[in-house]
Amino acid sequence: MFDGLFSSESLQEALRILQEEIPFAIWETFYVTVLSTAFAIVIGLPLGVLLVVGEKNGVRPLPAWLLKALNVIINLLRSIPFLILMIMVFPLSRLIIGTTVGTNASIVPLVVAAFPFIARLVEGSMREVNPNVVEAAQSMGATPFQIIWKVMIPESIPSLISNATVAITTILGYSAMSGIIGGGGLGKIAIDYGYYRYKYLIMVLAVILLILLVQVFQSIGTHLSIKSDKRLKK
Amino acid sequence: MIELNHLSKTFYVSDGTVEALRDITLHIEDGDIYGIIGMSGAGKSTLVRCINMLERPTSGQVIVDGKEMDTMSAAELREARRSITMIFQGFNLLMQRNCLQNVCFPMELAGLKKSEARQRAMELLELVGLPDKAKAYPAQLSGGQQQRVAIARALASNPKVLLCDEATSALDPNTTHAILSLIQEINQKLGITVVVITHQMSVVEDICNHVAILDGGIVVEEGPVSEVFSSPQSAAAKKLVFPSGVDETLLSQTEGRRIRLVFNGAQVTGAPIIAKMAVDIGVLANIIAASTRTIEAQAYGNMLLDVPTEDGQFERALAYLRAIPNVIAEEVED
Numbered sequence: 001m002f003d004g005l006f007s008s009e010s011l012q013e014a015l016r017i018l019q020e021e022i023p024f025a026i027w028e029t030f031y032v033t034v035l036s037t038a039f040a041i042v043i044g045l046p047l048g049v050l051l052v053v054g055e056k057n058g059v060r061p062l063p064a065w066l067l068k069a070l071n072v073i074i075n076l077l078r079s080i081p082f083l084i085l086m087i088m089v090f091p092l093s094r095l096i097i098g099t100t101v102g103t104n105a106s107i108v109p110l111v112v113a114a115f116p117f118i119a120r121l122v123e124g125s126m127r128e129v130n131p132n133v134v135e136a137a138q139s140m141g142a143t144p145f146q147i148i149w150k151v152m153i154p155e156s157i158p159s160l161i162s163n164a165t166v167a168i169t170t171i172l173g174y175s176a177m178s179g180i181i182g183g184g185g186l187g188k189i190a191i192d193y194g195y196y197r198y199k200y201l202i203m204v205l206a207v208i209l210l211i212l213l214v215q216v217f218q219s220i221g222t223h224l225s226i227k228s229d230k231r232l233k234k
Numbered sequence: 235m236i237e238l239n240h241l242s243k244t245f246y247v248s249d250g251t252v253e254a255l256r257d258i259t260l261h262i263e264d265g266d267i268y269g270i271i272g273m274s275g276a277g278k279s280t281l282v283r284c285i286n287m288l289e290r291p292t293s294g295q296v297i298v299d300g301k302e303m304d305t306m307s308a309a310e311l312r313e314a315r316r317s318i319t320m321i322f323q324g325f326n327l328l329m330q331r332n333c334l335q336n337v338c339f340p341m342e343l344a345g346l347k348k349s350e351a352r353q354r355a356m357e358l359l360e361l362v363g364l365p366d367k368a369k370a371y372p373a374q375l376s377g378g379q380q381q382r383v384a385i386a387r388a389l390a391s392n393p394k395v396l397l398c399d400e401a402t403s404a405l406d407p408n409t410t411h412a413i414l415s416l417i418q419e420i421n422q423k424l425g426i427t428v429v430v431i432t433h434q435m436s437v438v439e440d441i442c443n444h445v446a447i448l449d450g451g452i453v454v455e456e457g458p459v460s461e462v463f464s465s466p467q468s469a470a471a472k473k474l475v476f477p478s479g480v481d482e483t484l485l486s487q488t489e490g491r492r493i494r495l496v497f498n499g500a501q502v503t504g505a506p507i508i509a510k511m512a513v514d515i516g517v518l519a520n521i522i523a524a525s526t527r528t529i530e531a532q533a534y535g536n537m538l539l540d541v542p543t544e545d546g547q548f549e550r551a552l553a554y555l556r557a558i559p560n561v562i563a564e565e566v567e568d
Contacts, residue, residue: 136326139286140340140391141315150342154330230330230371 005201014201021189026209028103029185033172033213036107040114040171041164047074047115048122049148059134059152060144074116082113082174086181106175106183114171121163125156158229165221169214176210186210235395235427236262236285241294243280254280256451258294262444267421267428269442269459271474274433277451282397282431286318287311299394316344319388323400325380327372333359333383334368340390351390358386362416378409385416389424396420398430402437414441435474439463439529447471460529463536464496464562472566476523476538491548491565492522495537498560507558508539517541517551538566 051070054062080088086109090100093108129152137151153160176187186206194203226232243255254277262268272278283289284296287303296303298318306314319340327336337355338348346354359365362382372380381401388396398417402410418441421428430442438445438459445462447455449470455462466472476494497507512518520540527534541551555563 130324130326130329132322132324132326133328135288136320136322137339137343139288139315139318139320140343141312142343143312146343150339151328155328157330228330230332231373 005204010199010201013199014205017189017193017202018205022186022205022209025184025186025189025206026213029172029175029187029210029213032103032107032110032175032178032183032185033168036110036114036175037164037168037171039107039111040118040167043111044115044118045122047119049126049152051119051123052126053144053148053152059138059147074119077112077116078120080113082109082177083180085109085113086178101182103182103184106178106181109181110171110174110178113174114167117170118163118167121167122160125159125163126152128159129155158225158231161221161228162225165218165225168217168221172210172214172217186213235264235266235299236260236268236429237295237297238281238284239295239297241281241284241296242292243277243284243289244292253451255284255291258451258453260446260453260456262427262429265421265425265427266444267418267430267442269430269432269438269445270448271432271435271438271445272448272470276448278431278433278448279399281448282320282399282429285395285397285429286315286320316340316391317393318395318397319391319393320397320399321381321384321388321401323403325372325377325384325404327380327384327387329372332369332371333364333375333386336372336383337386337390340387344391354390355386358389359383361389361420362386376409377405378413381405381409381413382416385413385420389420389426393426395427395429398428398432400431400433403432403434410437411440417441435463436527439527443530447474458530460532460534463527463529463534465564475536476566490520490540490542492567493519493539493541493548493552493555493563494566495535495539495555496562497535497537497558498532505558507555507561508537511551511554515550515554517547517554519551 047070050062051067053059054067054070056064077085086106089109089112092112093100093105096108097105099105133155134147134151137147142151175183175185176190179185179187179189179191182188186209190203190206193199194206238258238260241255241258242253245252245254258281270278270281280289284291285298285303287296287306291304294304298314301314303311303314328339331339334352334355337358338351341351341354356365356368359368362385364379364382364386367375367379367383372383375383396417401417402413405413414437417428417430420426430437432438442459444457445459446453447462447468447470449468454468455466455471462471463475466475472494495507508519508521522538522540524535524537527536541548552563552565555561
């Protein structure tokens with residue numbers, strides 16, 4: 001498989017792609033990942049908060065059937081393999097973007113796959129908030145909305161940032177998979193050149209760049225999470 | 235200020251029910267410092283949480299400042315809670331906010347203007363002795379300092395009642411004393427009614443005027459602290475008023491019967507009572523523990539004696555001690 005990986009011919013071609021296609025691919029990957037994560041957070045954050053505050057002993061209890069339904073939907077979406085999900089949401093992509101292939105269309109399945117995952121991560125962050133502090137806020141006459149907005153979310157910021165980092169790196173991995181449906185970026189280059197045309201050097205190159213991107217996102221996230229945490233004495 | 239009428243609270247747990255409070259009736263006067271004391275599991279935390287409805291009583295009535303708490307709507311209750319604030323054993327400050335922002339928090343909830351809130355918060359931090367910690371985060375403060383910030387926060391909404399739920403239990407003795415003094419100062423300066431929940435008699439003796447002793451979910455004794463201290467009636471009260479530092483294992487090793495002696499220190503300290511008893515009637519008592527305490531600005535001595543039982547010595551000793559003015563002596567059983 002790796003015969004002639006570094007032949008002068010393949011090196012030359014790699015150099016050409018590196019200059020002509022990779023910069024734009026990196027941008028596309030970055031754009032798809034960040035945008036998908038942002039949309040997924042917009043949907044997933046409120047859902048994750050609801051999962052905790054809506055419990056029987058929560059700050060704002062919801063009807064039991066509603067909470068149950070929420071849990072089932074989230075579990076359902078999380079159990080569908082991403083490759084299948086990409087194809088299943090075609091109608092939705094067509095409705096929102098107008099097409100089912102291409103970079104923008106790949107954002108739709110990414111958001112659908114990521115928001116239930118983010119809801120679960122947010123749920124975890126919310127459960128870490130000291131219940132005694134919530135009780136203290138209640139004893140001061142805070143409304144359920146004030147408790148969510150001024151206590152639960154601000155108190156769990158470091159945990160939320162660290163979980164957002166987990167989410168963005170996972171979505172980055174998924175975005176590479178969306179090369180299959182024509183979603184642009186490093187994943188598409190790896191599949192087009194490496195898988196379809198046996199240019200393994202290009203594939204390896206794309207994978208290395210993906211690894212670097214994950215490293216960058218993770219380092220920034222860890223740094224921000226620690227920096228935001230006022231519990232750590234300075 | 236606070237009236238509890240026939241208050242009961244039953245918890246439903248997986249294997250049956252737990253009666254945390256049973257038919258509790260208490261009246262707490264305006265401007266009082268009222269202690270509620272009991273061992274762990276006596277129901278004292280549940281009781282204090284019923285006052286601001288963090289815990290809904292199963293039956294009975296809670297009236298604070300003339301308003302019946304248990305029939306209020308959620309919005310009315312939130313409004314009422316602004317005048318019944320609370321401090322906690324774990325301080326429960328917002329860890330991601332600095333001290334000033336923590337003190338501003340209740341004012342923010344009430345919709346006060348930011349500039350006004352900040353100004354008042356600074357005044358309150360000054361009142362609790364921490365004006366220089368406004369920009370510090372709770373994690374950078376000691377336990378005592380955190381509790382001071384929590385007190386400032388509790389005062390921010392101009393409360394009429396301050397509930398202290400084991401507020402000093404996580405602090406060392408010196409810090410405990412400093413925090414209690416602060417609470418007393420606030421009570422005197424601002425006229426706020428204070429309810430103190432504790433398992434330590436020393437806390438009650440330090441600042442409370444009245445005390446209720448809670449045991450197994452019922453009030454077994456209630457009254458002015460000096461009265462309960464000098465002549466406790468219930469078994470729970472007798473256990474609580476033992477001189478500090480009595481070792482349980484030491485108690486079980488004593489051979490004779492035990493007498494607890496309380497004397498008004500200011501009037502009796504001149505006489506060496508125990509030595510005099512040995513000379514006068516020849517009874518050699520062993521002092522297991524002794525301490526002095528100041529209750530309602532009066533010094534009290536508190537002593538636990540082990541007295542031999544042979545030849546009626548115990549009865550003679552008890553009669554001898556009871557004959558001394560300003561001394562209260564009684565037998566203590568296990």
